[in-house]
Amino acid sequence: MTKEEIEFKKYYLKEFSFFDGECDITFNIVAINFDKKVIEVAVTNRGKISVIEYDLCQDKNGNFYFIYGVDRNEIAIDDFEKIED
DSSP: OOHHHHHHHHHTTOEEEEEOSSSEEEEEEEEEETTTTEEEEEEEETTEEEEEEEEOEEOTTSOEEEEETTTTEEEEGGGOBOOOO
16 A cells, blocks of 8 residues: 555545634545645535645644635644544
């Protein structure tokens, strides 16, 4: 298995909920590429689902995140969780 396949399986469809002050916004990882430093997420916001690609940023400790919204909220990749049925 390649490094990309391992990364894909590790993160695929993990979920994170973010409260923007008015409602919860749900993010599901669709694809992630650490070499190109991009992440593609399905964003569920007020009943609408959009698939959006964001640039991955890295902090001084090596943790990855992306910037969301006009308030420039940092959404950490490590905060995403596997959803169990």
